[in-house]
Every structure is written in C-alpha cells, then in structure tokens.
Amino acid sequence: MKTPDIFYVEDDTDYAFFMQTAVSEVKDSLNLTIVEDGTEALRRLQSFEESKIKPKLILLDLNLPGLSGIDLLKIIRDIPFLRSTPVILFSTSDNPDDVKACMEFGANAYLTKPDGYDNLVKCVHSVHDFWFNQHLRLN
Amino acid sequence: MNNFSVDLTNCDKEPIHIPGKIQSHGFLIAVDKTDLNITYVSENVSKFLDVTANQLLDKPLASLNQFTLQQDSDFKIEDLLRLGIIKESFDAITPYPLTINSKPFYLIISVSNQNWLLEFEPVTLQYDIQSSIGRSASSMLQGKSVLDLLKGAAVEVKKLIGFDRIMVYKFLDDGHGEVVAEEKEDELESFFGLHYPASDIPKQARELYKLNLTRLIADVNTEDSPIVTYIENTPLDLTNGCLRAVSPIHIQYLKNMGVYSSFSISLVVGDELWGLIACHNYSPKFIDYKAREGSKLIGQILSSALEYRQAEEDAEVVEQFKDAVAIISGHLNRDKYLVDALVNHQRTILDITKATGVAVIFENNLKTLGDVPLEEDIWELASWLKTNSDESIYYTHRLSEIFPPGKKYKEIAAGILSCAISKDFEEIIIWFKPEQLTTVNWAGNPEKPVTFEEGLMSLSPRKSFETWSQVVKKTSEKWYPEEITSVLRIREIIITEINKKASEIRLLNDKLQAAYDELDTFSYTVSHDLRTPLTSIKTYAELLLKNKSIDGNGLKMIQRIILGADKMNLLIKEILHLARVGRSEIVFEKVNMPEIINDIVTEVWTAFKADNAELILGQLHDLKGDKTMIAQVFTNLISNAVKYSSMVEKPKIEISSYIDNNEIIYAICDNGIGIDNRYYDRVFELFKWMDNVKDIDGTGVGLAIVKRIVERHNGRVWFESKLNSGSKFYVALKYR
Numbered sequence: 001m002k003t004p005d006i007f008y009v010e011d012d013t014d015y016a017f018f019m020q021t022a023v024s025e026v027k028d029s030l031n032l033t034i035v036e037d038g039t040e041a042l043r044r045l046q047s048f049e050e051s052k053i054k055p056k057l058i059l060l061d062l063n064l065p066g067l068s069g070i071d072l073l074k075i076i077r078d079i080p081f082l083r084s085t086p087v088i089l090f091s092t093s094d095n096p097d098d099v100k101a102c103m104e105f106g107a108n109a110y111l112t113k114p115d116g117y118d119n120l121v122k123c124v125h126s127v128h129d130f131w132f133n134q135h136l137r138l139n
Numbered sequence: 140m141n142n143f144s145v146d147l148t149n150c151d152k153e154p155i156h157i158p159g160k161i162q163s164h165g166f167l168i169a170v171d172k173t174d175l176n177i178t179y180v181s182e183n184v185s186k187f188l189d190v191t192a193n194q195l196l197d198k199p200l201a202s203l204n205q206f207t208l209q210q211d212s213d214f215k216i217e218d219l220l221r222l223g224i225i226k227e228s229f230d231a232i233t234p235y236p237l238t239i240n241s242k243p244f245y246l247i248i249s250v251s252n253q254n255w256l257l258e259f260e261p262v263t264l265q266y267d268i269q270s271s272i273g274r275s276a277s278s279m280l281q282g283k284s285v286l287d288l289l290k291g292a293a294v295e296v297k298k299l300i301g302f303d304r305i306m307v308y309k310f311l312d313d314g315h316g317e318v319v320a321e322e323k324e325d326e327l328e329s330f331f332g333l334h335y336p337a338s339d340i341p342k343q344a345r346e347l348y349k350l351n352l353t354r355l356i357a358d359v360n361t362e363d364s365p366i367v368t369y370i371e372n373t374p375l376d377l378t379n380g381c382l383r384a385v386s387p388i389h390i391q392y393l394k395n396m397g398v399y400s401s402f403s404i405s406l407v408v409g410d411e412l413w414g415l416i417a418c419h420n421y422s423p424k425f426i427d428y429k430a431r432e433g434s435k436l437i438g439q440i441l442s443s444a445l446e447y448r449q450a451e452e453d454a455e456v457v458e459q460f461k462d463a464v465a466i467i468s469g470h471l472n473r474d475k476y477l478v479d480a481l482v483n484h485q486r487t488i489l490d491i492t493k494a495t496g497v498a499v500i501f502e503n504n505l506k507t508l509g510d511v512p513l514e515e516d517i518w519e520l521a522s523w524l525k526t527n528s529d530e531s532i533y534y535t536h537r538l539s540e541i542f543p544p545g546k547k548y549k550e551i552a553a554g555i556l557s558c559a560i561s562k563d564f565e566e567i568i569i570w571f572k573p574e575q576l577t578t579v580n581w582a583g584n585p586e587k588p589v590t591f592e593e594g595l596m597s598l599s600p601r602k603s604f605e606t607w608s609q610v611v612k613k614t615s616e617k618w619y620p621e622e623i624t625s626v627l628r629i630r631e632i633i634i635t636e637i638n639k640k641a642s643e644i645r646l647l648n649d650k651l652q653a654a655y656d657e658l659d660t661f662s663y664t665v666s667h668d669l670r671t672p673l674t675s676i677k678t679y680a681e682l683l684l685k686n687k688s689i690d691g692n693g694l695k696m697i698q699r700i701i702l703g704a705d706k707m708n709l710l711i712k713e714i715l716h717l718a719r720v721g722r723s724e725i726v727f728e729k730v731n732m733p734e735i736i737n738d739i740v741t742e743v744w745t746a747f748k749a750d751n752a753e754l755i756l757g758q759l760h761d762l763k764g765d766k767t768m769i770a771q772v773f774t775n776l777i778s779n780a781v782k783y784s785s786m787v788e789k790p791k792i793e794i795s796s797y798i799d800n801n802e803i804i805y806a807i808c809d810n811g812i813g814i815d816n817r818y819y820d821r822v823f824e825l826f827k828w829m830d831n832v833k834d835i836d837g838t839g840v841g842l843a844i845v846k847r848i849v850e851r852h853n854g855r856v857w858f859e860s861k862l863n864s865g866s867k868f869y870v871a872l873k874y875r
Binding site for chain 1: 667670671672674675677678679681682701705708719
C-alpha cells in the first residue's frame with residue numbers, strides 16, 4: 001500500500017469528493033486516502049503501526065457516526081508510532097467549546113470547513129504550504 | 140372578738156366573714172352540733188324574746204321553746220333541727236314560719252363549722268311571690284342579646300323587690316367593674332356606663348358573693364348587734380348567715396352614696412363571679428326572705444342564660460371568623476395573586492378578626508384595608524416588629540407603651556396583632572384596633588381612695604361620688620383568643636398556599652427551562668446539520684462554474700444557486716449565534732469600549748464599503764459584561780446603522796454614551812430610512828423585516844440577538860425612530 005500523504009476521515013461523501021478535487025487542484029501528486037467512518041479509520045490507523053506506514057498528515061472530521069473525530073484523536077495520540085504525525089480537526093462547527101476540546105486532546109490545528117469550493121482550495125493550499133513544507137524542512 | 144382594725148390598705152384582708160355582729164333586724168342563735176346547746180347568741184335577742192343573751196348561753200336548744208316561739212305547743216325547735224340534720228339539708232324546712240309575740244317570723248337554719256346557725260327574721264311579704272317570679276323569668280329571657288337580657292333582669296328584679304335603683308354590674312378583666320344595665324326611679328341620676336375601681340369590692344368579698352348568692356344590708360344606719368358567747372378565741376363564722384353584719388368600710392361606702400339599703404344578687408358564670416345585680420334604696424327597706432329567694436332565682440336564671448348567650452354570641456363571632464377564613468381560603472385557591480385573594484374580595488382578612496384596619500406587606504408591597512396608619516408609619520412598625528419580635532404572632536392592646544412612635548396613630552392603632560408569614564418577617568400581616576375607650580367614667584376618683592378630714596387621716600372610702608372621668612389613653616380593645624386562633628388559622632392556610640404556588644412555579648420554571656434548553660439545542664443542531672448539505676450545494680455549484688460545457692445562461696443560474704446558498708448560510712449562522720447567546724454563561728468583565736467600537740467600525744465600514752459614511756464618536760464609557768456578546772451587540776447595531784443609511788446622500792452615524800441613574804446608556808444614531816412606528820413592537824422579534832427594507836440584505840435575527848444579549852445582561856434596549864429621517868437605538872446596562 002502506498003504511503004498516504006494525507007489520511008482523511010470523512011463520512012460526508014460530497015465533502016470527500018470536494019476535498020479530493022481540491023487536493024488534486026492544489027497538487028496533483030498528493031496522495032489522499034479517505035475513509036468514511038470511525039471504525040474503518042481505527043482499523044487503518046492500527047495497521048499503519050504494523051506496516052510502518054506513516055501518513056504525513058491526518059485530517060479528522062469532528063462529527064462522525066460511531067467513533068467521533070475527538071475519539072479518533074485520543075486513539076491516535078495513544079499510538080506511539082503516530083505521535084509525531086500532525087492531526088488536524090476539520091469541522092463545520094465553529095463552537096469554541098469544540099475547538100477547545102480538540103486542542104486539549106492534542107490536535108495540531110482546528111479548521112472550520114470552508115464555505116464553498118474556492119475557499120476550500122484556498123484552505124488546502126494553506127494546509128499544504130504550512131504542513132508539507134515544514135515537513136520537508138524537518139526532514 | 141374582732142379586733143381587726145380596718146383601713147384601706149388592708150381592707151382586702153378584713154375578716155368580713157367573722158364580724159362578731161349581726162344586722163339587728165333579726166336575731167341569731169347558734170347551737171353546738173354535738174349536744175345542741177346554745178353556744179352563741181346575738182345580744183338583741185332580748186328585743187324579740189323575753190330573755191337575755193347571757194341567759195340562753197350554754198342552755199339546751201329546747202329551752203328556747205318556753206319563750207313561746209310558736210303558738211302550737213307541739214312545736215319543738217330541736218325536732219325541726221334534727222329533722223334537717225337527718226335529711227342532711229335544710230332546704231325543705233327553711234324558711235320555717237314561726238310566730239313570736241304574735242308577729243310572723245322566718246327561721247333560717249344554716250351551718251357554721253361546729254355549730255348550727257339559727258337566724259330569725261321578720262316576715263313582711265303578705266302574698267305568695269312564687270307566681271310572679273315565673274313571669275319575671277320568662278319576660279327577662281325574651282331579651283335577644285346579652286344586653287337586652289341584662290336590662291330585662293334589672294327590670295324584673297326591680298318589680299320584685301321595689302328598690303329605687305337596680306344595676307347590673309359586670310367585672311372586667313382587671314377586676315374593676317362597669318354598670319352594664321340599669322333600671323331606676325326616673326328622678327335618680329343614672330350610673331349606667333360608670334366604672335368602679337377593683338378596690339370597691341375586695342377579693343374576699345367576691346369570694347363571699349360566690350358562696351351567698353344574695354346579700355341584704357337592710358339599713359346602714361341601724362346599730363349592729365354583737366354576738367355573745369362563752370367560747371374563747373373562736374369567733375362565729377357567719378359566711379352562710381343572712382344576718383351577717385356588714386364591714387364598717389362598706390357601710391361607709393354605701394353612706395357616701397346616700398344608700399340606706401343595699402341588696403345584691405351574684406351572677407356566677409362558669410364558676411366565676413361574672414358580676415352582680417346591685418340594688419340600692421335611698422331609704423331603709425327590708426326585703427322579705429321569699430322575695431330575696433325569688434331574686435336569687437332570677438339571678439341564677441340570668442347566670443345560666445348569660446353563660447348560654449355569651450357562649451352563643453362567642454360561637455357566632457367564631458363562626459363568622461371561620462366563614463371569612465374559609466372564603467379567603469377559597470380565593471387563595473383560585474386567585475393568581477395571593478394579596479388579591481386576601482384583600483380584593485367582599486370578604487377580606489379584615490373579617491377574620493374584629494380589627495378595624497389591616498395592612499398586608501407582601502413582596503415589598505403594602506396593601507391596606509380599613510383604618511390604618513400612614514404608609515410610612517406601617518413600614519416603620521413592620522421593621523420594628525422584624526427586629527423586636529421572634530414570634531410569628533405578636534399582639535398588644537397598648538402598642539405605644541412598647542413602641543413609642545405608635546403614639547402618633549394611637550387613635551387608629553392603639554392595638555396591633557401581627558402575623559409574620561415568612562420566617563424573615565418580610566411577609567407580614569398587621570391588624571389594627573383603635574384606641575377603644577377614650578373616656579372611662581369612674582364613680583369616684585380611683586387614684587384617690589383616701590380622704591383627709593379635719594387634719595386627721597380618716598381612713599374611709601371616698602366621699603365624693605361625683606363622676607370622675609379618666610381618659611384611658613393608648614389602649615385598644617383586647618385581642619381575644621378567638622381572634623388569635625383565627626389569625627393562626629389563616630396563617631397556616633396562606634403558608635400552605637404559598638408553598639403550593641412556589642412548587643407550582645418551580646415546576647413550571649423547570650418545564651420552561653427544559654423547553655428553553657431543548658429549543659436551544661434544537662436550533663443549534665438544526666443549524667449545524669443544515670450547514671453541511673448547504674456547503675455541498677454551494678461547492679457543487681462552484682465546481683459547476685468551472686465546467687466549460689455550461690453556457691452563459693446556465694452559469695447565471697449557477698450564480699443564483701450560490702447566492703441563495705450564501706444567504707441561507709448567513710441565516711443559519713445568525714440563528715446559531717442566537718442560540719449560543721441563550722446557552723453560554725455570561726462572564727462579567729470590564730469591556731474597553733473605545734477599543735471594541737473602533738474594531739467594529741473598521742470591520743463594518745469595510746464590509747459595507749461605507750467610505751462615504753460619516754462617523755461621529757462621543758464619549759465611550761466602558762461597560763461590564765461578556766466581551767464577545769457586547770461586541771456582538773454593537774456589531775449588529777452599527778451594521779444596521781450603516782446598512783439602513785447607505786442609500787441616503789450623506790450617511791451619518793453617531794455613537795456615544797452617558798451615565799444616567801446607575802445605568803450606562805449607549806446611543807447609536809443614524810440618518811437612514813428609519814422605522815415605521817407601527818412596527819415598534821416587532822422590531823426585536825425574530826425574522827421580522829419592515830416593509831421599507833425589503834431590498835436590504837438582512838437575516839431578521841440581528842436585533843433579536845441584540846435584545847437577547849442585553850436582556851441576559853439585565854439591561855434594556857429600545858429605539859426612537861422617524862420614517863425616512865433615521866433611527867436611534869439605545870442600550871442601557873447597569874453601571875457596576
């Protein structure tokens with residue numbers, strides 16, 4: 001399995017589609033893996049440790065059926081292998097309580113889902129510029 | 140024998156039951172119970188029989204027979220006495236008619252410790268009085284009220300004994316007496332309504348009045364006859380005797396009043412001396428034994444009638460109190476407001492006592508009924524009660540003695556009965572009774588019982604019987620136990636009602652809170668869930684815009700989709716905001732207003748591209764509140780001001796604040812299109828747009844948020860506006 005650049009958990013297929021589109025528009029070569037629910041996400045995350053495959057960035061939708069974004073965040077932070085992987089929470093909610101909770105549980109960033117495609121492209125651009133360039137620098 | 144020296148300081152200790160003398164219209168012989176030998180004889184026996192007192196002493200009773208007590212030689216006085224002893228009662232044989240020296244006499248036998256008393260008195264009544272007593276009793280009992288009954292009794296006793304003046308004299312609480320009914324000869328001055336001090340009838344006299352239901356003083360001017368005996372140190376007890384001599388002090392008392400003969404009938408109600416029927420004659424007048432017995436019967440009938448009537452009248456009052464309480468209880472059940480139930484109906488809490496005024500203090504409001512002191516005086520009294528009473532019920536009939544400021548309104552409230560509803564005395568009901576007897580007409584000055592004669596202190600009863608008016612001040616009628624009970628009863632009901640209402644309100648409040656929370660959660664969730672598909676719609680639309688195969692017309696439609704989605708998104712965001720205002724806790728902190736206003740102005744001017752709008756900033760006082768929410772309020776108001784003035788030629792927005800009476804008031808003023816006054820009430824409602832702003836972008840939520848935030852800060856928001864010339868919105872927050 002190819003190492004994903006971005007591992008994205010999103011139950012909304014529409015938004016998954018937009019993200020896919022936006023990511024390709026920003027950088028065609030970026031590898032985006034999308035899973036649709038928390039349980040599947042959990043399985044994949046655990047398999048990363050076994051196969052020593054480490055995504056460069058994890059994007060979590062906050063509101064997921066079953067395991068929520070925060071639940072996944074907690075699990076990720078308990079997997080030593082993934083401890084250094086940046087995790088960004090991604091949600092329509094701009095409720096300060098949600099933001100606070102995510103940061104407390106160790107999210108690297110909290111992004112409100114941009115309104116509209118153009119904004120999403122801009123957002124992905126910034127994420128890419130910040131996290132991936134930084135990542136390169138660290139390497 | 141009786142060396143007791145009497146003066147006014149000790150007359151209540153005078154041993155009046157052993158005077159050692161008898162009234163001289165009859166004579167007395169006492170015999171020892173064991174051997175029936177004569178032990179005591181009144182000296183005046185010699186005036187009636189041909190024998191001296193000393194000749195009779197220590198002789199057997201039988202020796203009396205030789206003094207021709209009775210024509211009938213078979214009559215033996217000792218047999219009569221023995222008959223009584225065997226029967227254990229002299230009721231059947233007393234009075235026993237005898238003839239002494241051809242004159243008719245009655246023999247009355249009674250007991251005195253170790254002796255039998257044999258008293259002889261003349262018979263003066265020629266006819267049988269029995270039938271007229273029956274008539275008297277029945278006509279007396281026709282009186283409906285207690286007062287009618289008393290008057291009737293006086294009238295009937297007067298008919299029976301023919302004295303000049305018959306008074307019904309009632310003992311009041313402190314022992315002094317009042318004439319409550321009177322029947323007299325027309326030419327006599329009336330004593331009706333006069334009060335007599337307690338010392339006029341000393342305590343031991345009252346005890347005797349209870350034992351001897353009638354008491355005759357035949358002639359105050361005759362010399363009493365001493366009783367002689369050979370027995371030392373044991374004066375004869377005349378408690379049961381009808382000839383018993385009168386205390387010299389009482390004789391003086393009667394003489395002072397010009398009374399020659401006095402007769403009294405005791406009124407005993409429930410073992411207590413209720414009063415007397417006091418009869419005075421202004422010339423000597425003896426009353427025949429039978430007439431006295433008839434009067435006694437009238438007195439007894441009156442006593443039992445009084446007991447019954449008084450109980451009946453009391454019961455009636457209690458019934459009325461209970462009725463009022465029951466009716467008020469019903470009102471309490473139905474009425475929304477407690478105070479309304481207490482004071483706003485035909486029957487009120489004034490009717491549960493005999494008070495003439497009542498004040499209800501409830502939730503810091505004062506309501507009064509009837510005659511009450513001034514409001515400020517009531518408040519003062521209430522706060523005095525709060526600090527000085529720890530009992531929930533407090534009453535006095537002499538308020539001003541305990542609470543001097545009460546003097547001011549003693550005419551209205553000489554007596555108060557207060558009832559605290561709440562433990563902290565914040566809720567209190569006070570009943571008022573007016574100063575009752577402004578004047579008591581004393582028969583003689585009760586303060587000056589001693590007179591000085593010729594430089595010597597002569598201890599005798601008052602000589603002056605001129606009416607002496609004493610103004611009894613600052614005293615109301617007493618509070619009766621029935622009134623206290625009635626107040627306690629209503630207190631219980633009120634408290635139960637308050638508790639019931641409180642729990643109803645608590646329940647309602649809980650429900651409201653739950654509904655409110657649910658609504659907030661609902662709007663929050665709904666808004667949130669709505670945004671996700673909305674984002675999809677917009678995003679797909681934007682993606683479609685990139686699609687080269689769509690023609691110009693199609694692209695326009697896609698633009699409209701995006702615009703619609705944007706508008707909807709804005710709406711949802713605003714609702715989310717509104718919901719959040721309801722949900723979040725308010726943290727009061729100092730808000731730097733110049734800074735916030737500047738930030739907002741910059742943001743708003745940019746957003747609305749309002750470069751041509753003029754801004755005038757006045758004084759900007761800092762506020763205390765939740766910083767984010769305050770910013771929201773001003774963002775919304777300033778945005779509105781800019782938005783609704785954008786179409787005028789020279790928009791002008793003014794923001795200023797001032798302090799007024801504990802509030803900081805901000806005014807945001809524009810010269811825009813204004814608001815039609817018809818819509819005044821709807822401006823702050825959710826989703827209300829005015830007719831004239833259809834073309835302006837808005838969600839209809841902004842002012843609702845403003846109102847909600849301001850109200851959550853316990854502040855006020857309002858506006859003044861004139862169509863087409865501008866609006867001025869005010870926000871007032873407490874200055875802390």
